[in-house]
Amino acid sequence: MIIHTNDRFARHWAACPGRGSAAPASIAPFRFTSRTGLPPPHGFRYKMNTESFPEAIVRARALALHFDDGDTQALNGVDLAIRAGEFVAVVGPSGCGKSSLLNIIGTLEAPTTGEVFFRAQPYSGIRDPSRFRRQHIGFIFQSFNLIPTLCALDNVLVATIGTPGTASEKMARARDLLAKLGLENRLAHFPNKMSGGERQRVAIARALINSPDLILADEPTGSLDSANSAAVLTLLTDIQKERGLTVIMATHDPSVSARADRIVAMRDGQIAPSPEAAP
């Protein structure tokens, strides 16, 4: 498996303390060279002292996903490692398996075979995927996936139901987040009264409200015009930098993937040899 880096990632890699001046050209295959030293993420049933690739927040190994009919293979032997704080764009044509990969990393779907590790803890050890998602992952979708009967504020707050904290704390957090995203005057607006860019910003606020470690964005600009698309991307990259978030973004738009630290190309359910190979 070959994972290509772009210039932005190379610069970021070089800027990291303790690194050499050059970013690695490829990271494969993974070798377990050290202990993570991190506590197990919330939602895991047991603590595993697995050694893993340093700094890999997410690592997928030999992922395969067959649909129920048995003939369709969405993923076929995907290996992937994502470092903490990375902004990775997964590119490829429609049906290449980008969304399936994100779904599996997001615990929305289980792979037919293979394993995903989050901070070296295997997903197969997750007792409560819902809790895991709530505590560690934020989702952003192309179609926004806001609840049409809830206003902007409630669409954000809905993700806090069942999380610790008082109602007033959650409310303050949601208001603050929406204000930072420039939606302080749109709190009571329903999705059908908002522009696509505003809706996506509400979705970003919802994804961030529980302070996740990882953002999974599936074609987040796919329904936006170029101006809104650029604005949302800038917002996403700024937040990623500010919070040190890890972002995995599926896209087929080269101008969008160009904003990422690193590009992973996919084709026919597999990681493609190079981004250029993916049409």
Add this chain to the structure above:
Amino acid sequence: MNLLSLAFGNIYRRPARAGLTVSAISLGIAAVVALTGIAWGFEASWQKANDARGTDLIVTRIASENAMPSPFRAERVQEALKGYPHVQQVVGLLSEMLSVGEGSPPVFVFGWAYGSYLWDHLKLVDGRWASADTEPVVVIGSLAAELLHKSVGDRLEIEGQQFSVAGVFESPAAIENGAVVMSLTLAQQILDKPGKVNILNVKVDESATPADLAQFKSQVRATLPGFVAITSGELVGKNTVVRISKAMSHATILIAGLVGALVVFNTMLMSINERTREIGILLTVGWQRRTVMQLVFYESVILTLAGGLIGILVGIAITGILEHMEVMRGKIDAVFSPSFLVAVVGLSVLLGIAGGLFPALKAARLRPAQALWHE
């Protein structure tokens, strides 16, 4: 925002469906409340009438299961009972529901032995009592006076015979307030049942213990074949009309329960199908499956609870209207005990849980990745 406010919001945002569901449930609950209240009220009214007279035991035919047992010749039985230990009085009672005058609703006509203790609980509010056993006068309850538009001195035709209204009384029992009362002798004459009574009221002295009453009952069975001594409660319990009305109320509870649960089931299932994607979103943002189930249960229970509370009010209102209809006045006195109303509320909650169970399970079992793509 919390789960409850979200559930309320989800219902509020679909007012037409929620309104229809609540209406259907409230109608079912109203039928349950009205029928049960009437059935219990019917039973309570008869028991209150018997209790108000101060009767300790009632002797009647074993086979009698009518609201008022079929008449029998009283003389031999009455004489025998007078010889039983602790017996103070044995008093005959004859009753029939009759039309008194054209266009008037039927009323109960009671014949009570003249000068017996049966009259003691009545409070005369106008006029006088009959001065002799055979004086052709009647006294009427305050409600009967209103229904029949009669007052003291007016004439009343009963079974072709003319009577004068001597007085108007009030009784603690609604049935008696709506009744016409005359001496037993007169009642036996106009009903053409000389020497016959429906029941014999037995009053025992104050020294009689429950054991003595039990002994009395055994003695009646042993010495008076075909007769039985029972309490007023037991008499009402034997009453076929009471039994039928209770059976009807139970059947209504069952039918309303089934229909209510099906209505909720249908509503929630439709709602879940329409909101598959929404549930997918909730699961994706980290809602646990049990939280999704809770939301569905909250919504279904809110619907049934609203239906139940409205149904109780509607049921009580319907019963009130029935009680005030001229043809029904004085004949039903519905009872709505707090425990019954609490049970109805409990039934409403149960309907919500039962009707919401499958939709809740279905919602909780959705796979988020598939649900998100549901159109």
